[in-house]
Amino acid sequence: MNTHSSTLSARHRIGKFWQMLLAAATIVGILSLIVLIYNVVNEAAGLAVIQYSVDPKLVLPKPLDELTNEEMIAAIEENLSKGAYQRANTDQPFNTRTKSELTKFVQERVLEEEVKGTWSLTDSLFKADQIRADAAKNYPKARLEFRQWLTLDFITQPMSSNPLYSGIRTAILGSFFVIVLTIVIAFPVGVGAAIYLEEYAGHHWFNRIIQTNIDNLAGVPSIVYGMLGLAIFVRALEPFTSGAIFGILDSNGRTIISAALTMALLILPLIIINGQEAIRAVPNSLRQASYGLGATRWETIWHHVLPNSLPGILTGTILAISRAIGETAPLIIVGASTFIAFDPNGLFAKFTVLPIQIYNFTQQPQDEYRNLAAAAILVLLVLLLALNSMAIFLRNRFSNRL
């Protein structure tokens, strides 16, 4: 009895040891996630010193906040070149702009305000006094303000050479165009292949080779797809992907359609494999019931197999899409542009996408671009989180129906 109970307590000790090890692994995972989010948020808001490059006393009759609309328009007309004034006026006539819009315009274009330095959120909260002293000493004419870098303007404004006014609108639109087109291409092809492989293809050696290849393609590094896209879509198919055969002559093959075709290739194996799994999960008894009533193969697939596997297929597709949204390497190779100030306007437009935009922000020498990168990362993360929640929702909503 004694020897028995001592071995039992030893067994419990071993169990406890493993339990603690597993808990430690979980904690490491959660901690890294927290550090990641902290890092991003830490840069996405904080104190910034902002200074007018042009002394307001030289160009404005009185302090900015005391000017009337008319006085501001007069100042704008006086200090901008005729061409620039005209262009801004055709964008939106000055006499229809609100006071805050005009104030902003004066700050940006007349006084040419710029960021002189930024601090992280933690520093801004805990070392505010020291920062204030430093700023007063080094930039006596500047103002120190608490700035949130992720603003509505940041999301809705196009890129600009001044980081204070730069937004990610073109990158968001680019990502959106590329992803929608990718889905349009990859979803039907992928689901079609999944149906064929599961419901029609037998265990012929040829089909088995195809299956093995698809399984392996899912693991090919994305940069390889980039090389493939460059060779096929950008170079070989340039007359098509540049839109030349449709009469668009000012473009090369580095367009949205090339990017989408490359991304479609990249996620196709994922969609096929996930689709096959979802189709395989439809119980055979359902197919038999259908065939037993005198249904054809296609009727069985269309009325029973597809409706019952659709949630699984969609879940897999959404996960594939969220992978595509975050992909950077293949699109750099395919040739996403780095600076795009205009909205993409069709299949054959040059483009940039969010992750590339983020990469570009981090490559700039000025400090404040790090804040912009953090803000853009937040946008990307929220997007991905939304997509993944959708996938989880679909899975839970429909998984218990059979």
Place this chain on the structure above:
Amino acid sequence: MTNSQHSTGHYLLEAHNLNIYYGTHKAVADVQFNVERHKITAIIGPSGCGKSTVLRAFNRMNDFVPTCRVEGDVLLDGQNLYAPDVDPVEVRKRIGMVFQKPNPFPKTIYENVAWGARINGFKGNMDELVESALRGAVVWDDVKDNLHKSGLSLSGGQQQRLCIARALAVQPEVILMDEPCSSLDPIATLKIEELMRELKERYTIVIVTHNMQQAARVSDTTAMMMLTDDRQSGTVIEVNETNTIFTRPKDQRTEDYVTGRFG
């Protein structure tokens, strides 16, 4: 469907020299037996002797097992179901099937019944067809207020009767049932048996069962299947009126089996 070389005309369904293989394994050997119109024919025998395999040969459900190969003829009304010009989809429309485990579609009760009729081109009044099929399967009173609830919300016995109604709605000539009561409780089982006796007025039924009492209770004719001496293949060793099979079997093995001495 033109082939009629063996037909005697007396039987609705005939199996001639049926050999069925799974790959190289001959699961069923030399099966020879006939099914009379408007009768219930039971196939009994121990597990694994090929009862389901034979049953599936009657409506070409074996086509879906890639390794399965059928040799010999199955005649429906004198027409060989395995002739090259026969469309197996047409065969399954004429010979319906009810499976071991109730398998209603994850659709409404109404849709469960209507779907098969609709894809087979039914043009009449669908509501009437659904009601008559559900009445035919004696499940109408259970579901008439819940036609738009999921078929999966029913109890096991109700689900099985829904599956029978679904088969009836296609208006087949023969209904094959593969151990239709094996997952049901005794009361549900009795209801299904009662239903089968009603159905034989209008349909011909072949039922596989390993429950001898059930065969004795419902069937008119019984086919006894058994593994051959090499224990590789199953075959029909005796077909006769059910009464005879259970009281005066000709084959010693049948007697051993029906009296429970089978080991």
